[in-house]
Amino acid sequence: MPDFLNKLYIGGEWRDGDNGKVFDVLNPADETxxxxxxxxxxxxxxxxxxxxxxxxxxxxARSPRERGEVLRRAFDIYMERIEDIARLITLENGKAGADxxxxxxxxxxxxxxxxxxxxxxxxxxGMAPSSGARLMVQQKPAGIAVLVxxxxxxxxxxxxxxxxxxxxxxxxxxxxxxxxxxxxxxxxPILEEAGVPPGxxxxxPSRSSGAVVGAxxxxxxxxxxxxxxxxxxxxxxxxxxxxxxxxxxxELGGNAPFIVxxxxxxxxxxxxxxxxxxxxxxxxxxxxNRIYVHExxxxxxxxxxxxxMAKLKMGDGLKTGTDVGALVNAETRxxxxxxxxxxxxxxxxxxxxxxxxxxxxFFYPPTVLAEVPDNAECLRDEIFGPVAAIQTFSDENExxxxxxxxxYGLVAYVYTGDxxxxxxxxxxxxxxxxxxxxxxxxxxxxxxxxxxxxxxxREGGKEGLLEFQETQYISAEW
Ligand code: NAD
Numbered sequence: 001m002p003d004f005l006n007k008l009y010i011g012g013e014w015r016d017g018d019n020g021k022v023f024d025v026l027n028p029a030d031e032t033x034x035x036x037x038x039x040x041x042x043x044x045x046x047x048x049x050x051x052x053x054x055x056x057x058x059x060x061a062r063s064p065r066e067r068g069e070v071l072r073r074a075f076d077i078y079m080e081r082i083e084d085i086a087r088l089i090t091l092e093n094g095k096a097g098a099d100x101x102x103x104x105x106x107x108x109x110x111x112x113x114x115x116x117x118x119x120x121x122x123x124x125x126g127m128a129p130s131s132g133a134r135l136m137v138q139q140k141p142a143g144i145a146v147l148v149x150x151x152x153x154x155x156x157x158x159x160x161x162x163x164x165x166x167x168x169x170x171x172x173x174x175x176x177x178x179x180x181x182x183x184x185x186x187x188x189p190i191l192e193e194a195g196v197p198p199g200x201x202x203x204x205p206s207r208s209s210g211a212v213v214g215a216x217x218x219x220x221x222x223x224x225x226x227x228x229x230x231x232x233x234x235x236x237x238x239x240x241x242x243x244x245x246x247x248x249x250x251e252l253g254g255n256a257p258f259i260v261x262x263x264x265x266x267x268x269x270x271x272x273x274x275x276x277x278x279x280x281x282x283x284x285x286x287x288x289n290r291i292y293v294h295e296x297x298x299x300x301x302x303x304x305x306x307x308x309m310a311k312l313k314m315g316d317g318l319k320t321g322t323d324v325g326a327l328v329n330a331e332t333r334x335x336x337x338x339x340x341x342x343x344x345x346x347x348x349x350x351x352x353x354x355x356x357x358x359x360x361x362f363f364y365p366p367t368v369l370a371e372v373p374d375n376a377e378c379l380r381d382e383i384f385g386p387v388a389a390i391q392t393f394s395d396e397n398e399x400x401x402x403x404x405x406x407x408y409g410l411v412a413y414v415y416t417g418d419x420x421x422x423x424x425x426x427x428x429x430x431x432x433x434x435x436x437x438x439x440x441x442x443x444x445x446x447x448x449x450x451x452x453x454x455x456x457x458r459e460g461g462k463e464g465l466l467e468f469q470e471t472q473y474i475s476a477e478w
Contacts, residue, residue, distance in 0.1 A: 001035045005185050008038050008205065011051030012198020018043040023207045025182060028094030028326040029316040031360045037181050040206035042215040045173070048202040052144045052171040053221050055199025060141045060169040067167055068118035074194035075111035078187075082108060085186060089154055090317040092180045094326030094362065097317055099280050106442065107155035110460070113444040114163035117465050121168070134476045139469040141169030142247060143223030146216045148209070148237070149184070150229040151177035151328050152283045152384075157228045157251075158184050160448070160459045162191075162201065168468035170224065173202045175213055177229075179328050181205035213237065220244055224468060227251065228285075231408075231453045238456075249457035249467040251285070251449060253382050254410030257403035258288035258439075259425065261396070261416035262296050268437065269415035270304040273388065275439030276413050278312070278366065281324050282385045283332070285454075286411045286433075286441060290379050292399055295392040302370050302390060306351045309366040309388070316361070324386055327362040336364050336385035339378035343389060348372040353387075380406075396425065404430045410450035411441055432458075 006022065007014040017038035024033045059067070078085070085107075086100040095103070123138035145165045149157040158174060165172045176184040184203055191201055206212045216222050217240040227237050228251040241248045258276055260269045276288035293301045317325030327333045337356045344350060353367030367387040372379065378389050393399040403412055413435040416422045426434040432450040433441045442448060447458035457467050 004188070005182050006035050006037045007185070008040050008044055009185065009188050009201075009203040010044065010047050011054075011202065012192075015044075017041055023178060025092055025179070026329075027091055028328050028362045029318070031362070034091055035182070037205045039208070040204040040212055041208065042211055044206070045204060045212040045216050046219070048173040048204050049144060049216060049219055049221050051199035051202050052173055055197055056144060056171045059171055059197060059200050062169070064118045064121060064167075067169060068115045070195045071111045071115035071118065071163060071167060074191055074196070075108055075115060077190045077193055078108045078111060081190065085155060085183060087318070088183050088186055090325065092182045093151060093154055093328055095280055095283070095317050096322045096325035097320070098323070099325065100317065103153050103156050103280070106444070107153070107159040109444040110156070110159040110163035113460070114167040114465065117164070117462060118167035120462065121465060121469065128475070134478050136474040136476060138472055139168075139466075140472050142468050142470045143170060144221050145170045145172045145224035145226060145468060146213065146222050147172050147174045148213055148225070148227045148229065149174065149176050151179040152280060152285075154180035154183035155187070158187065160444075160464070161226045161228075162187075164459070164464040165224075165226070165468045166196065166200065168465055170468045171200045173204055173216060175204050175206060175209060178205060178207050178209070210236070214240055217241055217244065217246055222246055224249070226467060234455065247467070249459070250455040251459060252410075252453060252455040253408055254285040254287070254450060254454055255289045255380070255382060255406045255408040256286060256411045256413065256431075257429075258291045258413040259399055259403060259415065260291075260293040260297060260301055261414070261418075261421060261425075262294040263417040263421070264294075264297065264415040265417060266297055266300050266304055270301060270308060272413065272415060272435070272437070272439035273305055274308050276435065277388050278309075278324070278386060279440065281327065282383060282387065283328065285382070287382075287384070288413060288439075289383055289389070290403070291388055291390045292393050292402065293390060295394050298370075298392050302351060302368070305388065306368045309352050309368055312366045314363055314365050324366055327364055327385060330362055332384060333362040333364050336383060336387055339376075339381070339383055340367060340369065340387055343369050343372050343376040343378055346373045346376050348376060348389070396421070400425060400428045407453040408450065409452035410454035411435065413439060
């Protein structure tokens with residue numbers, strides 16, 4: 001493990017924390033300590049803001065093309081090192097090699113996409129209808145952005161924010177999840193080599209998330225807070241952002257329905273669910289959480305899906321042939337175990353898995369539950385693991401209502417052989433994203449995000465850039 005991976009990165013320098021304290025980062029596959037990392041303090045957070053403040057004027061003044069070219073170089077260098085990044089993701093997060101390389105590629109694409117989008121930020125010129133004054137409208141960098149990321153995608157949840165922020169001309173402070181800070185720190189040499197000047201990006205691992213993020217949001221220099229994580233923490237940050245009217249972008253929790261209509265291709269739907277449920281071993285806000293199969297297809301669908309799940313091999317994510325790696329920590333594993341026990345105790349039938357292995361390592365096997373009763377806790381809360389909870393339905397209108405019966409609204413999936421049915425259902429679903437005959441919606445070129453308690457704003461696409469920009473209008477007498 002390179003030395004710099006245990007430090008803070010502030011103003012272009014690697015530093016120990018202000019109070020000299022460190023915290024452990026574990027390997028979830030065997031529970032050993034991978035390394036210790038400096039534990040950032042409020043004083044360190046203020047040093048990050050000082051650095052971001054002094055770097056801001058010159059970075060914001062660079063031409064969009066120059067900023068785009070820095071990001072494009074970052075993409076090229078990143079792609080040369082992608083295997084190392086993926087390995088680090090597996091080491092600190094536990095996910096299997098294929099999931100890690102999948103994440104690493106997705107993460108890198110945000111440098112390329114926003115290298116291209118940096119130069120497509122256009123304004124417009126118009127004439128005021130009554131006064132005849134000229135209206136000049138342009139986008140400007142919003143200022144210093146605080147980026148707070150979760151552990152489930154240690155690289156992608158960072159680059160999905162860093163790419164657009166740097167493209168827009170913002171300077172940033174990143175607070176990575178304390179379970180997985182190493183991948184974010186490992187991006188630094190890539191960004192430095194690509195030409196990102198000191199202070200434009202600062203990285204602050206910390207176990208005192210509430211204190212350091214709270215202190216930054218209380219500082220008037222911060223203009224944007226972009227957060228990915230749980231709805232619970234998102235709400236706290238929205239409260240904190242309100243005091244200084246900081247622009248929020250919130251990517252929060254989900255509870256995705258996966259609907260298989262009576263006319264769906266069973267094999268395609270089962271394959272789609274493998275992706276929607278098992279990508280990242282279910283540790284995804286986009287993971288299918290409530291699976292609704294038309295009653296006529298229940299048996300063939302459950303059989304086809306269970307057969308695919310049974311082929312997956314669980315083990316250390318670094319070993320070749322592993323499909324399902326370790327969960328990030330004991331808490332996540334225990335919560336999943338609780339959901340399964342609760343559902344079974346209430347009447348669900350275990351088709352596969354359902355037994356928590358002994359350690360070491362935070363493992364839980366691919367599990368299929370059929371006939372899950374409505375009062376099972378796993379239908380209300382995010383499972384965040386490799387457990388598929390299946391129910392049936394008989395009527396299209398009924399299923400739309402059941403699918404919408406959640407406080408969340410991130411993503412929903414629909415499988416049908418009839419595109420007009422698919423679009424009809426999709427339009428009635430109260431979700432920010434719909435996978436129609438697809439088990440995967442994430443794409444750097446598309447606006448990722450949810451409605452209701454799943455968040456505010458969008459990441460990716462052209463929309464992602466707007467989160468880091470402010471619109472300025474000049475009224476001019478010609
Ligand atoms: P979390 O909310 O516990 O933590 C996310 C980040 O916030 C971490 O960096 C954490 O250290 C920090 N944090 C925790 N408490 C804080 C506080 N009081 N003030 C400031 N920062 C604080 O989430 P997690 O467990 O890391 O991630 C899982 C959650 O993230 C799930 O709910 C999942 O659905 C969600 N998620 C959403 C998306 C999306 O795009 N919508 C993507 C990935 C994950």
